[in-house]
Amino acid sequence: MSDTLESLRAEYQTLREKGLALDLTRGKPSAAQLDLANGLLDIPLSTDHRDTAGTDLRNYGGTDGLVELREIFSELLGIPVPQLLAGGNASLQKMHDTVVELLLHGTPGGEPWVGKDIAFLCPSPGYDRHFAITQALGIRMISVPYLEDGSLDLPAIEKHLADSAVRGMWIVPMYANPTGSTVDEATARALVAMPAAAPDFRIFWDNAYALHHLTDDEPAPIDILGLAAEAGNPDRVFVFASTSKITHAGAGVAFFASSPANIAWHKKNASVQTIGPDKLTQLRHARFFGDAEGVRAHMRKHRALLAPKFAIVDRVLSERLTGHATWTKPTGGYFVTLNAPARTASRAVELAKSIGVAVTPAGAAFPYGDDPRDSVIRIAPSMPPEAELEQAIEALCVCVLLAEAELAVSR
Known part of the structure; x- marks a missing residue:
């Protein structure tokens, strides 16, 4: 030796x-990857800055985001357009703000989380920036190791959900950061159907890599919102996604999706924060791609x-x-x-x-x-x-x- x-x-x-x-x-995307979307910068908006309904996108309003772009990503993510909002460039910011909304306001019909012993389940190894959010906001984290085959330890998760302090769970369901593992439909069904001692338990379903395939196999994202509704827990899941690693990481679009009740809750909370996202960036994206196949x-x-x-x-x-x-x-x-x-x-x-x-x-x-x-x-x-x-x-x-x-x- x-x-x-x-x-x-x-x-x-x-x-x-x-x-x-x-x-x-x-x-981070490489410069060559960022170059793939340089066509966004060449789309003229100085004389053509209206959506298909004729709305002037330079102005306030449109808090749900540009419908043309939401329609494209509705097809890609398998989420109904009314349940999919388009916002600023960072899904991480949207996740942070959603946790803050829960701390300050609680879920629809629930009490604020602030001042309570709140814990999140954290499949590990996992995404460090998820963990940074909960740690910075004083939320206790419970590590749940993956099984040897890379799947989630469902019995361990179910056991933790018997504790009413467990109010949330982080998960990257497709090509997880950093393991690359993907949640199958049986596991997704189990997660949305499991009994939880906390009625306001929420899964933060971060579909950051749903479209980032490395092979010819291009599986569609699981319809997690549909499965949650089918299981009788329609409000359990918050879905996040973005174009950060699709177009330009610093000038893209983030998406937030959930049940109709959660969307209404979020829009009410966000109404005091913004009068509308950057709809011109969203318009560039819609025109650059054209449709889901684009x-x-x-x-x-x-x-x-x-x-x-x-x-x-x-x-x-x-x-x-x-x-x-x-x-x-x-x-x-x-x-x-x-x-x-x-x-x-x-x-x-x-x-x-x-x-x-x-x-x-x-x-x-x-x-x-x-x-x-x-x-x-x-x-x-x-x-x-x-x-x-x-x-x-x-x-x-x-x-x-x-x-x-x-x-x-x-x-």
């Missing part, structure tokens, strides 16, 4: 001397850029870490989850940082940053060019192997 350790240290030192500056942190065709262009990067990650990990670690092989989304040997993830990320390879902090995919095994490393392949991506994954592999070798020697 000492020979292996010395060899890895030498390889690591060679990497240090290269002066790398590589980034595997956040799942969005699908656009996303296939994204796939052509992304799929080779995911293939690079899998190839390099297979060459260097087979027998040492495991990793996911997602069919959609933006992330690969690397399961390093237990008690090595933090050290591997530290080693990577020291040679100029930025990786999301170990533990970030868990509530309070606490990965009980210190094993999960999230890889975001989308941003770097392919040559830089390969370099970064090669370097990360060396760091994982070195951390493993150091741990073995220390025992």
Whole structure:
């Protein structure tokens, strides 16, 4: 083992001397992906700024969002137009505001959550920005580990729902961040039908990657609102989505959907916050895509850029870490989850940082940053060019192997 350790240290030192500056942190679209939507910037609105009903979109109003765009995403997301609102550019902001609305106002007919012991279920590893919202707002988080096959632990969730303090649950149902797992219909039916001690229990269904396929298989999103209504719990689910990784991340459109009662509740709360979203941006999107098939065709262009990067990650990990670690092989989304040997993830990320390879902090995919095994490393392949991506994954592999070798020697 000492020979292996010395060899890895030498390889690591060679990497240090290269002066790398590589980034595997956040799942940002690459410049090439952003270029795919540059046509948005060329759509003239100076003389044609009205919707099909003739409304001048430069003015106040239209709080539900542009109906033409909602019709396109209604088809894509499987949600009735009246239950789908289009807003600003950030679905994360909409999630934050929805939690705040619950704290201040409670659900329709319910009491405000503020001042109470409120807990959210957090399937883990999960999306760090979800966990940041609940932590910042003082909501207790309960980690619910995924099962070995990547599915949700339904018995554990059902057990937690017997506690009336559990009022919410985060979930990315398609190509989850960071595992890439997808909720099947049986699981979705179980989630909306489970008895809950809290009558105002809400599922935050973040469909961030519903259209982000990496293969020819393009499954449609589950009709979670229809399933919830069928189960007798129509108000249980809030759905979120956006164009952030479809067009321009900083100038897109976010969507919020729920039951008719929840939509009315949200519109009443939001009426004191806004007199209407950026409808000109929404108009550009509607004209750029034309229809739902236009969005699908656009996303296939994204796939052509992304799929080779995911293939690079899998190839390099297979060459260097087979027998040492495991990793996911997602069919959609933006992330690969690397399961390093237990008690090595933090050290591997530290080693990577020291040679100029930025990786999301170990533990970030868990509530309070606490990965009980210190094993999960999230890889975001989308941003770097392919040559830089390969370099970064090669370097990360060396760091994982070195951390493993150091741990073995220390025992």
